[in-house]
Amino acid sequence: MRGEPVINVRNLTCAYGDFVVVRDISFEVNEGEVFVILGGSGCGKSTVLKHMIGLYEPAEGSVSIHGRRLTGAGERERNEILRSFGVMYQMGALFGSMSLMQNVMLPLEEFTDLPREAREMVAVAKLAMVGLDKFAYNLPSTLSGGMQKRAAIARAMALDPGILFLDEPSAGLDPVTSAELDELIRSLSRNLGITFVIVSHELASIYSIADRVIMLDKQTKGIVAEGDPRQLREGSASETVRSFFNREPAHHADDGHCPVPAEEGA
Amino acid sequence: MDGREGAPSFAEMVGRKTEAAYNDLVDSVAFAGEIVANLAQSVRHPGRLRWKDILLACVRVGVDSLPIIFLIGFLMGLILSFQSAVTLQRFGGEIFVPNMLGLVMFREMGPLVTCILLAARSGSAFAAEIGTMKVNEEVDALNTMGLSPTRFLVTPKILASILMAPLMTMFFNFAALVGGLIVMISLGYPLVTYTSRVFQNLQYTDFYGGLIKALVFSILVAGIGCLRGLQTRSGASAVGDSTTSAVVSGIILIAFADGIFAVAYYYLGI
Ligand SMILES: Nc1ncnc2c1ncn2[C@@H]1O[C@H](COP(=O)(O)OP(=O)(O)OP(=O)(O)O)[C@@H](O)[C@H]1O
Numbered sequence A: 001m002r003g004e005p006v007i008n009v010r011n012l013t014c015a016y017g018d019f020v021v022v023r024d025i026s027f028e029v030n031e032g033e034v035f036v037i038l039g040g041s042g043c044g045k046s047t048v049l050k051h052m053i054g055l056y057e058p059a060e061g062s063v064s065i066h067g068r069r070l071t072g073a074g075e076r077e078r079n080e081i082l083r084s085f086g087v088m089y090q091m092g093a094l095f096g097s098m099s100l101m102q103n104v105m106l107p108l109e110e111f112t113d114l115p116r117e118a119r120e121m122v123a124v125a126k127l128a129m130v131g132l133d134k135f136a137y138n139l140p141s142t143l144s145g146g147m148q149k150r151a152a153i154a155r156a157m158a159l160d161p162g163i164l165f166l167d168e169p170s171a172g173l174d175p176v177t178s179a180e181l182d183e184l185i186r187s188l189s190r191n192l193g194i195t196f197v198i199v200s201h202e203l204a205s206i207y208s209i210a211d212r213v214i215m216l217d218k219q220t221k222g223i224v225a226e227g228d229p230r231q232l233r234e235g236s237a238s239e240t241v242r243s244f245f246n247r248e249p250a251h252h253a254d255d256g257h258c259p260v261p262a263e264e265g266a
Numbered sequence B: 001m002d003g004r005e006g007a008p009s010f011a012e013m014v015g016r017k018t019e020a021a022y023n024d025l026v027d028s029v030a031f032a033g034e035i036v037a038n039l040a041q042s043v044r045h046p047g048r049l050r051w052k053d054i055l056l057a058c059v060r061v062g063v064d065s066l067p068i069i070f071l072i073g074f075l076m077g078l079i080l081s082f083q084s085a086v087t088l089q090r091f092g093g094e095i096f097v098p099n100m101l102g103l104v105m106f107r108e109m110g111p112l113v114t115c116i117l118l119a120a121r122s123g124s125a126f127a128a129e130i131g132t133m134k135v136n137e138e139v140d141a142l143n144t145m146g147l148s149p150t151r152f153l154v155t156p157k158i159l160a161s162i163l164m165a166p167l168m169t170m171f172f173n174f175a176a177l178v179g180g181l182i183v184m185i186s187l188g189y190p191l192v193t194y195t196s197r198v199f200q201n202l203q204y205t206d207f208y209g210g211l212i213k214a215l216v217f218s219i220l221v222a223g224i225g226c227l228r229g230l231q232t233r234s235g236a237s238a239v240g241d242s243t244t245s246a247v248v249s250g251i252i253l254i255a256f257a258d259g260i261f262a263v264a265y266y267y268l269g270i
């Protein structure tokens, strides 16, 4: 535990219409820590993340960031809260018609009154931080998936937010690039004190970056484990958790590892 | 959840469809309100508009569609004149073809066909573009950056359509008149007769009435295109569904609005 809680999730239930994805979960994220949300595919990690950043309204419960709730906030308060964090989406979500440079400069244009040269300098600096300054004038479609993800991180950092939400930053990257990305996250967390909320299922990177993890489960629609990942591997009581950390298929049938087609797009 | 078990009954299906239609109506009204608020804001702060996006959309909506506008307009003028000339010739009345053509094109067919073309070309393109951005989470990214998708994606497209549709309608009418001219010249009438006859019983109100129609149709078509794009769900076929729905809904809206215009113009004496 490093600092004060900056994000408070209380009794959150996430649902798409009638289809409940997770039910009644509570946790908090402390200042400056790297917090990882784990779980099998389709268990609702992205859904929880999207509820935390206010894209969806909770079916029940609440999320507050720095003690303020996004749902029901007025426009000014909403913009203030939104500016306190940056988001990298699972698919990058760079604007396809703009170069990397323009992508990173967009938030600067909209929210600061920096002159053009200063904005460009900031954008290049952010791209250099993820090793993409040579590609500043490329369109996203001309880059590999991993490069797009790194560019998306640069864009999320454009306004120097205190919190970064990353949805599967290292999925689809080769081990070397993935390790570089972990190093980047660690150094940002150490040097700038940025709080990270990361969705991941890459065990190697979880061990190297995570201060604390929670693990979601599709069967119980809740949190099955919480704490330090190294301790969870050794001493968890739950078989689902141990099998996840030891990369073995769980023994009980009908586990969350095989997606159930009937529930897709419910 | 219960609905998943077995086939839904007829009553259940009717209920669901009705609910979906009602929700769609509510969404459309809310969206229309948002657009109006955004347009009003743009009028007050024109500096906050994204002029580059608007110009780009103008090129896509207007300039790029000129060939098809000219082609369809020309063919409609040609065919309409030729067919009516053949019929009217029996009564020696083919001299009235230009009068009819001018009136029909400027009042009715010009705005109608232009905006149906707009729905097919640009309404669908709007839905596809915004739908793809929705699927790629780009719309979510705009939202969490505190940038309104309406201001960023929708307003430029609607403004471009509003600016372009009346112009496109005029080009369409012009092309139709050229088509009619060819028929009349081949029947042996001189150019002067044709032009003077076209404008003989065409009033300025007919001209303006047509352009106002085009303006309203274009707002409907562009608006529903953008709305369908924003409503895109996830999945491979989702963008395709949105584009189809954008064109169909656009044409239905045009048909409704045209009916309302017919009644309104009748009572206003236009
Ligand atoms: N927009 C949506 N509408 C309806 N259901 C959805 C929607 N998005 C996701 N779901 C459903 O919610 C469940 C959780 O999805 P989510 O994307 O949160 O999973 P995830 O844990 O991020 O998986 P992955 O690791 O594959 O990214 C899935 O069963 C999915 O089908």
Ligand SMILES: [Mg+2]
Pocket: A045, A046, A047, A090, A167
């Ligand atoms: Mg996900």
